[in-house]
Amino acid sequence: MRILLIKMSSMGDVFHTFPALSDALQAWPDLQVDWVVEEGFAEIPQWHTAVDQVFPIALRRWRKTFWQGATRHEIRTFFQTINQTHYDLVLDAQGLLKSLWVMRKIGSGERVGMDWQSVREPLASLGYQRTVSVPKAQHAIMRLRQLFSAALGYEDVSASPVQYRLDTSNWQRPDSLPTDFQNSPYYVCLHGTTWKTKLWPEDYWRDLLAKLTASGQKVVLPWGTEEERERALRLAKSLKNDQAWVPDSPLGLNAMARLLKFADGIVSVDTGLSHVAAALETPMVVLYRVTDPELVGALGANVHRLASPCARQYLKRFQSDEQAEQSLEHLRPDDVLNALESVV
Known part of the structure; x- marks a missing residue:
């Protein structure tokens, strides 16, 4: 057929x-x-x-x-x-x-x-x-x-575990990775997304990155827009000893997929690339401030989803500081770190 x-x-x-x-x-x-x-x-x-x-x-x-x-x-x-x-x-x-x-x-x-x-x-x-x-x-x-x-015309098997069945047998780490990242474990932090209400605060990212790199882990901070590049550079600057890599230019889709495939773990806001990582079965924590993971969230064997009380409201702007703060409940850096440790 x-x-x-x-x-x-x-x-x-x-x-x-x-x-x-x-x-x-x-x-x-x-x-x-x-x-x-x-x-x-x-x-x-x-x-x-x-x-x-x-x-x-x-x-x-x-x-x-x-x-x-x-x-x-x-x-x-x-x-x-x-x-x-x-x-x-x-x-x-x-x-x-x-x-x-x-x-x-x-x-x-x-x-x-x-x-x-x-x-x-x-x-x-x-x-x-x-x-x-x-x-x-x-x-x-x-x-x-x-x-x-x-x-x-075949039996509905949607209740069975999800299988992506992607052929990645010939993949290797992207050539653009720096030499000291080629043979070392690294984490990827997907910090960019379309809605400002879906972003994770920079001070939370800095806190998480400091804890990840304290044990010698390296971190990659990809970007796709100038705003994301500037954020990535600020976050990298907060770390010592070149433990973070910010690409010089946006990675193409193939290079990005390979970067995600060989990561030891990923932390992501709600963005399209989280679905790429889920399909590649890389251990990942995804943060949902204002979107519902039950309907559109990343889904996979190695995905841990964290959702705030505002996750089903699809807010494109916050009505008050209190609402913005509520959207971060259950999404503190320690919550994320604990979730990451549970899947890595």
């Missing part, structure tokens, strides 16, 4: 799909999966053993220049390339009108997705030839596992 999977973004959503793929491959050992994914995440699907072809789509870029002849030509060429392959089934695991637009341009395969009550954008369900009911009040990984089992 060959299927086309449409799951274009975001990074966390892409990783959430891997356990469902693992289930499907277990049920259908000869399964071949081609995957439509945003071009910025095109490296990721190739890490799973079930994936054959990856089709990097530039939907975000096309939107900005849709009226231009060059863009329309690129779109035609993209779908002509996909339609050279015959599919038994096309599965929309995104559940949005934009993913339905992609699906409708595929010339073969039964179009399957979630039904009106289950899908993220209900109107999308009207474009499917077959719909699947998936309860909403559960983790995204569980929902995808149930979607795949119903779509492909």
Whole structure:
């Protein structure tokens, strides 16, 4: 059986799909999966053993220049390339009108997705030839596992342990790591995220880093934006003897994944990279100040999740200093250190 999977973004959503793929491959050992994914995440699907072809789509870029002849030509060429392959089934695991637009341009395969009550954008369900009911009040990984089992016709195994089944057998530590980090254990601290309310205070980071490095451990502080770079440099400056490394430039996705894979442990705020680490099964503690780990949190055998009393409120701004302080309950440096010791 060959299927086309449409799951274009975001990074966390892409990783959430891997356990469902693992289930499907277990049920259908000869399964071949081609995957439509945003071009910025095109490296990721190739890490799973079930994936054959990856089709990097530039939907975000096309939107900005849709009226231009060059863009329309690129779109035609993209779908002509996909339609050279015959599919038994096309599965929309995104559940949005934009993913339905992609699906409708595929010339073969039964179009399957979630039904009106289950899908993220209900109107999308009207474009499917077959719909699947998936309860909403559960983790995204569980929902995808149930979607795949119903779509492909095998027993629902979503209650069984999550298996990502990424092929990392040939991976090595990234070449960009300094020499003294190449052969030494190190921790990674993922301190950057999109919402300010999800950030962990810098004085908490300094406290944790001081305790981690007191026993001779080394720490890596990756960054992706200028604001994150400046924070990383401030944190590194608080330590002695070059025990922290701040990359000179942002790491690419492949290098970042390898950095996480070979870490002894990871401490992370709620960010897409926490899902990468969970899939790589690196011991990790994830901090949830204002987001609910039960629905969208990193999930894996070596993940310890810490949540504040505000974790289900999805606050993009705090209404008071008291609320900001409440969002740090159960997330003090000693809480994090104890949790880290329990998984490392």
